[in-house]
Amino acid sequence: MANVVQGVTAERRTRIRYGIVAMLFFVTAVNYADRATLSMAGTSMSKDLGLDAVAMGFIFSAFGWSYVIGQLPGGWLLDRFGSKRVYAASIFIWSLFTVMQGTVTFLSVSVAVTTLFALRFLVGLAEAPSFPANGRIVASWFPAAERGTASAIFNSAQYFATVLFAPIMGWVTHRFGWPYVFYFMGAVGIVVSLVWMKTVYSPKNHPRISRAELDYIQEGGALIDMDGPKKSRAASQAATLASASTQSANEAPKGSYVKQLLSNRMLLGVYISQYCITTLTYFFLTWFPVYLVKERGMSILNAGFVAALPAVCGFVGGVLGGIFSDFLIRKGCSLTVARKVPIVVGMLLSTSMIACNYVDSSAVVVAIMAFAFFGKGLGALGWAVVADTSPKQIAGLSGGMFNMFGNVAAITTPIIIGYIVKATGSFSGALVFVACNALVAIVSYLVIVGEIKRVELK
Secondary structure, three states, X not given: OHHHHHHHHHHOOOOHHHHHHHHHHHHHHHHHHHHHHHHHHHHHHHHHHOOOHHHHHHHHHHHHHHHHHOHHHHHHHHHHHOHHHHHHHHHHHHHHHHHHHHHHHHOOHHHHHHHHHHHHHHHHHHHOOHHHHHHHHHHHHOOHHHHHHHHHHHHOHHHHHHHHHHHHHHHHHHHHOOHHHHHHHHHHHHHHHHHHHHHOOOHHHOOOOOHHHHHHHHHOOOOOOOOOXXXXXXXXXXXXXXXXXXXXXXXXXXXXXHHHHHOOHHHHHHHHHHHHHHHHHHHXXXXXXXXXXXXXXXXXXXXXXXXXXXXXXXXXXXXXXXXXXXXXXXXXXXXXXXXHHHHHHHHHHHHHHHHHHHOOOHHHHHHHHHHHHHHHHHOOOHHHHHHHHOOHHHHHHHHHHHHHHHOOHHHHHHHHHHHHHHHHOOOHHHXXXXXXXXXXXXXXXXXXXXXXXXXXXX
Protein backbone atom coordinates (compact mmCIF):
# COMPACT_ATOMS: atom_id res chain seq x y z
CA MET A 1 0.00 0.00 0.00
CA ALA A 2 2.88 2.35 0.83
CA ASN A 3 4.34 1.75 -2.63
CA VAL A 4 1.01 2.67 -4.21
CA VAL A 5 0.85 5.89 -2.22
CA GLN A 6 4.44 6.73 -3.19
CA GLY A 7 3.63 6.05 -6.82
CA VAL A 8 0.62 8.36 -6.74
CA THR A 9 2.69 11.06 -5.05
CA ALA A 10 5.41 10.75 -7.68
CA GLU A 11 2.84 10.96 -10.49
CA ARG A 12 1.41 14.13 -9.01
CA ARG A 13 4.75 15.89 -8.58
CA THR A 14 4.57 19.17 -10.45
CA ARG A 15 7.42 20.71 -12.44
CA ILE A 16 6.85 24.33 -11.53
CA ARG A 17 10.58 24.96 -11.13
CA TYR A 18 11.06 24.51 -14.88
CA GLY A 19 8.63 27.34 -15.55
CA ILE A 20 10.51 29.50 -13.05
CA VAL A 21 13.86 28.95 -14.77
CA ALA A 22 12.20 29.59 -18.15
CA MET A 23 11.05 32.97 -16.86
CA LEU A 24 14.56 33.68 -15.53
CA PHE A 25 15.91 32.80 -18.96
CA PHE A 26 13.67 35.24 -20.80
CA VAL A 27 14.12 38.08 -18.32
CA THR A 28 17.90 37.64 -18.50
CA ALA A 29 17.73 37.71 -22.31
CA VAL A 30 15.93 41.06 -22.13
CA ASN A 31 18.46 42.21 -19.53
CA TYR A 32 21.42 41.50 -21.82
CA ALA A 33 19.68 42.88 -24.89
CA ASP A 34 19.22 46.17 -23.03
CA ARG A 35 22.93 46.15 -22.21
CA ALA A 36 23.73 45.55 -25.90
CA THR A 37 21.54 48.33 -27.30
CA LEU A 38 24.46 50.75 -27.28
CA SER A 39 26.75 48.37 -29.15
CA MET A 40 24.19 47.89 -31.92
CA ALA A 41 23.48 51.62 -32.17
CA GLY A 42 27.12 52.54 -31.53
CA THR A 43 28.45 52.94 -35.07
CA SER A 44 25.63 55.24 -36.21
CA MET A 45 25.55 57.05 -32.90
CA SER A 46 29.30 57.72 -32.92
CA LYS A 47 28.97 59.36 -36.35
CA ASP A 48 26.03 61.52 -35.29
CA LEU A 49 27.64 62.58 -32.02
CA GLY A 50 31.25 62.73 -33.25
CA LEU A 51 32.64 60.17 -30.78
CA ASP A 52 36.05 58.46 -31.15
CA ALA A 53 36.94 54.98 -29.82
CA VAL A 54 38.01 56.21 -26.38
CA ALA A 55 34.83 58.28 -25.91
CA MET A 56 32.73 55.29 -26.95
CA GLY A 57 34.68 53.14 -24.50
CA PHE A 58 33.81 55.45 -21.63
CA ILE A 59 30.14 55.56 -22.61
CA PHE A 60 30.13 51.76 -22.86
CA SER A 61 31.59 51.66 -19.35
CA ALA A 62 28.92 53.91 -17.78
CA PHE A 63 26.71 50.87 -17.22
CA GLY A 64 29.51 49.05 -15.44
CA TRP A 65 30.28 51.77 -12.90
CA SER A 66 26.78 51.85 -11.44
CA TYR A 67 26.21 48.11 -11.87
CA VAL A 68 29.22 47.44 -9.65
CA ILE A 69 28.27 50.13 -7.13
CA GLY A 70 24.74 48.71 -6.88
CA GLN A 71 25.65 45.07 -6.23
CA LEU A 72 25.88 45.09 -2.42
CA PRO A 73 22.85 47.36 -1.92
CA GLY A 74 20.97 45.25 -4.47
CA GLY A 75 21.89 42.04 -2.67
CA TRP A 76 20.77 43.50 0.64
CA LEU A 77 17.43 44.59 -0.85
CA LEU A 78 16.87 41.04 -2.08
CA ASP A 79 17.59 39.56 1.34
CA ARG A 80 15.43 42.21 2.99
CA PHE A 81 12.39 42.37 0.69
CA GLY A 82 12.58 39.17 -1.37
CA SER A 83 13.32 38.38 -4.99
CA LYS A 84 9.90 38.86 -6.60
CA ARG A 85 9.19 42.50 -5.78
CA VAL A 86 12.76 43.76 -6.00
CA TYR A 87 13.31 42.08 -9.38
CA ALA A 88 10.02 43.39 -10.81
CA ALA A 89 10.89 46.96 -9.80
CA SER A 90 14.38 46.49 -11.26
CA ILE A 91 13.04 45.36 -14.66
CA PHE A 92 10.54 48.21 -14.90
CA ILE A 93 13.02 50.94 -13.89
CA TRP A 94 15.87 49.82 -16.16
CA SER A 95 13.43 49.56 -19.08
CA LEU A 96 12.18 53.09 -18.44
CA PHE A 97 15.74 54.43 -18.54
CA THR A 98 16.36 52.43 -21.73
CA VAL A 99 13.46 54.19 -23.45
CA MET A 100 14.83 57.55 -22.31
CA GLN A 101 18.19 56.91 -24.02
CA GLY A 102 16.51 57.23 -27.39
CA THR A 103 15.44 60.79 -26.57
CA VAL A 104 19.01 62.15 -26.47
CA THR A 105 18.75 62.69 -30.23
CA PHE A 106 16.64 65.78 -29.46
CA LEU A 107 19.48 67.36 -27.45
CA SER A 108 22.59 69.24 -28.55
CA VAL A 109 25.64 67.04 -29.09
CA SER A 110 27.45 68.03 -25.88
CA VAL A 111 24.33 67.65 -23.74
CA ALA A 112 23.40 64.40 -25.50
CA VAL A 113 26.72 62.75 -24.65
CA THR A 114 26.48 63.70 -20.97
CA THR A 115 22.84 62.64 -20.79
CA LEU A 116 23.55 59.34 -22.51
CA PHE A 117 26.31 58.57 -20.02
CA ALA A 118 23.98 59.42 -17.12
CA LEU A 119 21.15 57.26 -18.46
CA ARG A 120 23.47 54.31 -19.05
CA PHE A 121 24.68 54.79 -15.48
CA LEU A 122 21.09 54.63 -14.21
CA VAL A 123 20.35 51.51 -16.28
CA GLY A 124 23.31 49.79 -14.62
CA LEU A 125 22.12 50.82 -11.16
CA ALA A 126 18.61 49.52 -11.83
CA GLU A 127 19.93 46.20 -13.21
CA ALA A 128 22.20 45.58 -10.22
CA PRO A 129 19.85 43.18 -8.36
CA SER A 130 19.14 41.04 -11.43
CA PHE A 131 21.83 38.37 -11.33
CA PRO A 132 22.00 38.07 -7.54
CA ALA A 133 18.23 37.54 -7.76
CA ASN A 134 18.73 34.86 -10.42
CA GLY A 135 21.21 33.01 -8.21
CA ARG A 136 18.96 33.45 -5.20
CA ILE A 137 15.90 32.09 -7.01
CA VAL A 138 17.82 29.08 -8.33
CA ALA A 139 19.10 28.32 -4.81
CA SER A 140 15.54 28.38 -3.48
CA TRP A 141 13.87 26.43 -6.31
CA PHE A 142 16.43 23.78 -7.33
CA PRO A 143 18.11 20.87 -5.54
CA ALA A 144 21.91 20.77 -5.69
CA ALA A 145 21.99 18.13 -8.44
CA GLU A 146 19.99 20.41 -10.77
CA ARG A 147 21.52 23.79 -9.96
CA GLY A 148 24.30 23.58 -12.53
CA THR A 149 21.81 23.07 -15.34
CA ALA A 150 19.39 25.70 -14.00
CA SER A 151 22.17 28.27 -13.58
CA ALA A 152 23.55 27.48 -17.02
CA ILE A 153 20.11 27.95 -18.56
CA PHE A 154 19.53 31.44 -17.20
CA ASN A 155 23.17 32.40 -17.77
CA SER A 156 23.01 31.19 -21.38
CA ALA A 157 20.26 33.73 -21.98
CA GLN A 158 23.02 36.30 -22.53
CA TYR A 159 23.79 34.47 -25.79
CA PHE A 160 20.14 33.98 -26.69
CA ALA A 161 19.72 37.74 -26.25
CA THR A 162 22.13 38.24 -29.13
CA VAL A 163 20.54 35.47 -31.20
CA LEU A 164 17.04 36.91 -30.84
CA PHE A 165 17.53 40.64 -30.43
CA ALA A 166 20.75 41.52 -32.35
CA PRO A 167 19.16 40.91 -35.79
CA ILE A 168 16.05 42.83 -34.69
CA MET A 169 18.09 45.73 -33.33
CA GLY A 170 20.28 45.76 -36.44
CA TRP A 171 17.17 45.93 -38.64
CA VAL A 172 15.55 48.63 -36.49
CA THR A 173 18.73 50.74 -36.65
CA HIS A 174 18.97 50.27 -40.41
CA ARG A 175 15.28 50.95 -41.06
CA PHE A 176 14.32 53.61 -38.51
CA GLY A 177 17.54 54.93 -36.94
CA TRP A 178 19.44 54.21 -33.73
CA PRO A 179 17.05 55.94 -31.24
CA TYR A 180 14.34 53.39 -32.03
CA VAL A 181 16.51 50.55 -30.73
CA PHE A 182 16.13 52.04 -27.25
CA TYR A 183 12.40 52.65 -27.66
CA PHE A 184 11.81 49.06 -28.75
CA MET A 185 13.84 47.33 -26.04
CA GLY A 186 12.50 49.59 -23.30
CA ALA A 187 8.92 48.77 -24.26
CA VAL A 188 9.68 45.04 -24.22
CA GLY A 189 11.13 45.31 -20.72
CA ILE A 190 8.15 47.20 -19.31
CA VAL A 191 5.80 44.46 -20.53
CA VAL A 192 8.08 41.78 -19.07
CA SER A 193 8.03 43.43 -15.62
CA LEU A 194 4.23 43.10 -15.56
CA VAL A 195 4.35 39.45 -16.66
CA TRP A 196 6.95 38.74 -13.95
CA MET A 197 4.62 39.87 -11.16
CA LYS A 198 1.92 37.50 -12.42
CA THR A 199 4.05 34.37 -12.89
CA VAL A 200 6.93 34.23 -10.36
CA TYR A 201 6.59 33.19 -6.71
CA SER A 202 8.79 31.68 -4.02
CA PRO A 203 8.39 27.87 -3.62
CA LYS A 204 6.13 28.03 -0.55
CA ASN A 205 3.96 30.77 -2.05
CA HIS A 206 3.43 29.32 -5.52
CA PRO A 207 -0.28 28.60 -6.03
CA ARG A 208 0.26 25.55 -8.27
CA ILE A 209 3.21 23.73 -6.69
CA SER A 210 2.51 20.26 -5.30
CA ARG A 211 3.67 19.05 -1.91
CA ALA A 212 5.65 16.34 -3.71
CA GLU A 213 7.70 18.88 -5.67
CA LEU A 214 8.19 21.06 -2.61
CA ASP A 215 9.46 18.08 -0.62
CA TYR A 216 11.66 16.95 -3.49
CA ILE A 217 13.49 20.25 -3.93
CA GLN A 218 13.81 20.76 -0.16
CA GLU A 219 15.29 17.30 0.39
CA GLY A 220 17.74 18.01 -2.45
CA GLY A 221 19.08 21.09 -0.70
CA ALA A 222 16.89 23.90 -2.07
CA LEU A 223 16.61 26.81 0.36
CA ILE A 224 12.83 27.04 0.10
CA ASP A 225 12.49 29.27 3.18
CA MET A 226 14.65 32.02 1.71
CA ASP A 227 11.56 34.08 0.88
CA GLY A 228 8.96 32.84 3.32
CA PRO A 229 5.21 33.50 3.27
CA LYS A 230 4.43 37.18 3.40
CA LYS A 231 2.26 37.63 6.47
CA SER A 232 2.64 41.38 6.26
CA ARG A 233 4.85 43.68 4.32
CA ALA A 234 8.60 44.09 4.72
CA ALA A 235 8.70 43.25 8.43
CA SER A 236 6.98 39.87 8.01
CA GLN A 237 9.23 38.97 5.10
CA ALA A 238 12.23 39.69 7.28
CA ALA A 239 10.72 37.50 10.00
CA THR A 240 10.27 34.51 7.67
CA LEU A 241 13.83 34.90 6.43
CA ALA A 242 14.97 34.82 10.04
CA SER A 243 13.23 31.48 10.57
CA ALA A 244 15.37 29.96 7.83
CA SER A 245 18.65 31.59 8.72
CA THR A 246 18.50 32.21 12.49
CA GLN A 247 19.62 35.73 11.67
CA SER A 248 17.20 38.67 11.84
CA ALA A 249 16.71 40.19 8.41
CA ASN A 250 15.37 43.36 10.00
CA GLU A 251 18.97 44.35 10.53
CA ALA A 252 21.24 45.45 7.71
CA PRO A 253 23.98 42.94 6.90
CA LYS A 254 26.85 43.42 9.30
CA GLY A 255 30.27 44.44 8.09
CA SER A 256 31.56 41.15 9.46
CA TYR A 257 29.61 39.30 6.77
CA VAL A 258 31.42 41.13 4.00
CA LYS A 259 34.73 40.66 5.81
CA GLN A 260 34.16 36.90 6.04
CA LEU A 261 33.36 36.68 2.34
CA LEU A 262 36.46 38.66 1.40
CA SER A 263 38.73 36.63 3.69
CA ASN A 264 37.67 33.30 2.20
CA ARG A 265 40.34 32.05 -0.22
CA MET A 266 37.90 29.94 -2.23
CA LEU A 267 35.56 32.89 -2.81
CA LEU A 268 38.42 35.23 -3.70
CA GLY A 269 39.52 32.78 -6.39
CA VAL A 270 35.95 32.61 -7.70
CA TYR A 271 35.73 36.42 -7.73
CA ILE A 272 38.98 36.80 -9.70
CA SER A 273 37.86 34.21 -12.22
CA GLN A 274 34.50 35.86 -12.64
CA TYR A 275 36.17 39.19 -13.40
CA CYS A 276 38.18 37.51 -16.16
CA ILE A 277 35.19 35.61 -17.58
CA THR A 278 33.10 38.79 -17.55
CA THR A 279 35.84 40.49 -19.58
CA LEU A 280 35.01 38.05 -22.39
CA THR A 281 31.30 38.79 -21.95
CA TYR A 282 31.74 42.53 -22.28
CA PHE A 283 33.96 42.27 -25.32
CA PHE A 284 31.09 40.53 -27.09
CA LEU A 285 28.47 42.86 -25.60
CA THR A 286 30.19 46.13 -26.43
CA TRP A 287 32.97 46.00 -29.04
CA PHE A 288 32.23 42.86 -31.06
CA PRO A 289 29.62 44.43 -33.42
CA VAL A 290 31.92 47.46 -33.82
CA TYR A 291 34.80 45.06 -34.61
CA LEU A 292 32.72 43.45 -37.35
CA VAL A 293 31.87 46.82 -38.89
CA LYS A 294 35.18 48.66 -38.57
CA GLU A 295 37.73 45.83 -38.72
CA ARG A 296 35.92 43.41 -41.03
CA GLY A 297 33.99 45.90 -43.18
CA MET A 298 30.47 44.62 -42.58
CA SER A 299 27.35 46.78 -42.71
CA ILE A 300 25.41 47.45 -39.52
CA LEU A 301 22.56 45.27 -40.77
CA ASN A 302 24.88 42.36 -41.57
CA ALA A 303 26.76 42.76 -38.30
CA GLY A 304 23.50 42.32 -36.40
CA PHE A 305 22.83 39.00 -38.11
CA VAL A 306 26.44 37.79 -38.05
CA ALA A 307 26.80 38.57 -34.33
CA ALA A 308 23.98 36.11 -33.72
CA LEU A 309 26.01 33.17 -35.08
CA PRO A 310 28.68 33.05 -32.34
CA ALA A 311 25.92 33.72 -29.84
CA VAL A 312 24.12 30.53 -30.91
CA CYS A 313 27.30 28.60 -30.15
CA GLY A 314 27.66 30.41 -26.83
CA PHE A 315 24.10 29.44 -25.95
CA VAL A 316 24.74 25.78 -26.80
CA GLY A 317 27.99 25.81 -24.83
CA GLY A 318 26.29 27.44 -21.86
CA VAL A 319 23.55 24.83 -21.64
CA LEU A 320 25.96 21.93 -22.23
CA GLY A 321 28.31 23.22 -19.53
CA GLY A 322 25.57 23.05 -16.90
CA ILE A 323 24.26 19.68 -18.08
CA PHE A 324 27.76 18.19 -18.15
CA SER A 325 28.55 19.55 -14.68
CA ASP A 326 25.39 18.05 -13.17
CA PHE A 327 26.09 14.79 -15.03
CA LEU A 328 29.48 14.56 -13.33
CA ILE A 329 27.80 15.01 -9.93
CA ARG A 330 25.30 12.24 -10.64
CA LYS A 331 28.20 9.98 -11.68
CA GLY A 332 29.79 10.43 -8.28
CA CYS A 333 32.34 13.17 -8.98
CA SER A 334 32.89 15.74 -6.28
CA LEU A 335 31.25 19.13 -6.57
CA THR A 336 34.73 20.61 -7.02
CA VAL A 337 35.55 18.44 -10.04
CA ALA A 338 32.09 18.81 -11.54
CA ARG A 339 32.24 22.59 -11.55
CA LYS A 340 35.93 23.10 -12.38
CA VAL A 341 36.25 20.79 -15.40
CA PRO A 342 33.77 22.64 -17.66
CA ILE A 343 35.15 26.01 -16.57
CA VAL A 344 38.78 25.13 -17.33
CA VAL A 345 38.00 23.43 -20.65
CA GLY A 346 35.71 26.26 -21.72
CA MET A 347 38.25 28.98 -20.98
CA LEU A 348 40.92 27.09 -22.92
CA LEU A 349 38.62 26.93 -25.95
CA SER A 350 37.84 30.65 -25.72
CA THR A 351 41.50 31.61 -26.18
CA SER A 352 41.15 30.50 -29.81
CA MET A 353 39.89 34.01 -30.68
CA ILE A 354 43.53 35.09 -31.05
CA ALA A 355 43.58 33.14 -34.32
CA CYS A 356 41.35 35.85 -35.83
CA ASN A 357 44.42 38.08 -35.98
CA TYR A 358 45.98 35.76 -38.55
CA VAL A 359 43.15 35.24 -41.04
CA ASP A 360 41.59 37.54 -43.66
CA SER A 361 38.35 35.73 -44.44
CA SER A 362 35.35 37.17 -42.61
CA ALA A 363 33.68 33.76 -42.73
CA VAL A 364 36.64 32.14 -40.97
CA VAL A 365 36.68 34.94 -38.39
CA VAL A 366 33.03 34.32 -37.59
CA ALA A 367 33.72 30.57 -37.30
CA ILE A 368 36.62 31.16 -34.90
CA MET A 369 34.57 33.57 -32.80
CA ALA A 370 31.75 31.04 -32.71
CA PHE A 371 34.15 28.40 -31.38
CA ALA A 372 35.54 30.83 -28.79
CA PHE A 373 32.04 31.86 -27.77
CA PHE A 374 31.09 28.19 -27.35
CA GLY A 375 34.01 27.81 -24.96
CA LYS A 376 33.04 30.92 -23.06
CA GLY A 377 29.52 29.54 -22.63
CA LEU A 378 30.81 26.13 -21.54
CA GLY A 379 32.90 27.71 -18.80
CA ALA A 380 30.32 30.20 -17.52
CA LEU A 381 29.32 28.25 -14.41
CA GLY A 382 30.05 30.98 -11.90
CA TRP A 383 26.43 31.34 -10.80
CA ALA A 384 26.17 27.61 -10.14
CA VAL A 385 29.24 27.97 -7.92
CA VAL A 386 27.54 30.90 -6.14
CA ALA A 387 24.44 28.77 -5.49
CA ASP A 388 26.71 26.02 -4.15
CA THR A 389 28.81 28.22 -1.87
CA SER A 390 26.73 31.19 -0.64
CA PRO A 391 25.91 31.26 3.08
CA LYS A 392 22.16 30.67 3.29
CA GLN A 393 21.67 33.68 5.59
CA ILE A 394 23.02 36.15 3.04
CA ALA A 395 22.52 34.52 -0.35
CA GLY A 396 21.58 37.85 -1.93
CA LEU A 397 24.55 39.69 -0.45
CA SER A 398 26.92 36.88 -1.43
CA GLY A 399 25.62 36.91 -5.00
CA GLY A 400 25.96 40.68 -5.04
CA MET A 401 29.59 40.46 -3.93
CA PHE A 402 30.34 37.90 -6.65
CA ASN A 403 28.62 39.99 -9.31
CA MET A 404 30.30 43.17 -8.10
CA PHE A 405 33.78 41.73 -8.58
CA GLY A 406 32.87 40.18 -11.91
CA ASN A 407 31.34 43.32 -13.32
CA VAL A 408 34.30 45.52 -12.60
CA ALA A 409 35.14 44.13 -16.03
CA ALA A 410 32.12 46.02 -17.38
CA ILE A 411 34.05 49.18 -16.50
CA THR A 412 37.58 48.20 -17.46
CA THR A 413 36.98 46.14 -20.63
CA PRO A 414 35.32 48.82 -22.82
CA ILE A 415 37.83 51.47 -21.73
CA ILE A 416 40.96 49.32 -22.15
CA ILE A 417 39.84 48.08 -25.56
CA GLY A 418 38.98 51.65 -26.57
CA TYR A 419 42.53 52.79 -25.76
CA ILE A 420 44.07 49.77 -27.49
CA VAL A 421 42.07 50.39 -30.66
CA LYS A 422 42.85 54.10 -30.68
CA ALA A 423 46.58 53.54 -30.04
CA THR A 424 47.08 50.71 -32.54
CA GLY A 425 44.38 51.38 -35.11
CA SER A 426 43.19 47.75 -34.97
CA PHE A 427 41.56 45.15 -32.73
CA SER A 428 44.49 42.69 -32.74
CA GLY A 429 45.78 43.74 -29.33
CA ALA A 430 42.24 43.75 -27.96
CA LEU A 431 41.75 40.08 -28.85
CA VAL A 432 45.03 39.18 -27.14
CA PHE A 433 43.94 41.12 -24.04
CA VAL A 434 40.61 39.26 -23.88
CA ALA A 435 42.22 35.83 -24.40
CA CYS A 436 44.75 36.48 -21.62
CA ASN A 437 41.89 37.02 -19.22
CA ALA A 438 40.62 33.53 -20.03
CA LEU A 439 44.02 32.11 -19.06
CA VAL A 440 43.99 33.97 -15.74
CA ALA A 441 40.55 32.51 -14.99
CA ILE A 442 41.96 29.02 -15.48
CA VAL A 443 44.88 29.67 -13.14
CA SER A 444 42.57 31.09 -10.51
CA TYR A 445 40.30 28.05 -10.44
CA LEU A 446 43.18 25.58 -10.49
CA VAL A 447 45.48 27.33 -7.99
CA ILE A 448 43.42 29.58 -5.72
CA VAL A 449 39.88 28.21 -5.41
CA GLY A 450 40.60 24.78 -3.96
CA GLU A 451 37.60 22.76 -2.74
CA ILE A 452 34.18 24.16 -3.65
CA LYS A 453 31.79 24.01 -0.67
CA ARG A 454 29.17 26.13 1.10
CA VAL A 455 30.58 28.86 3.32
CA GLU A 456 29.43 28.83 6.94
CA LEU A 457 29.26 32.19 8.71
CA LYS A 458 30.88 32.56 12.10
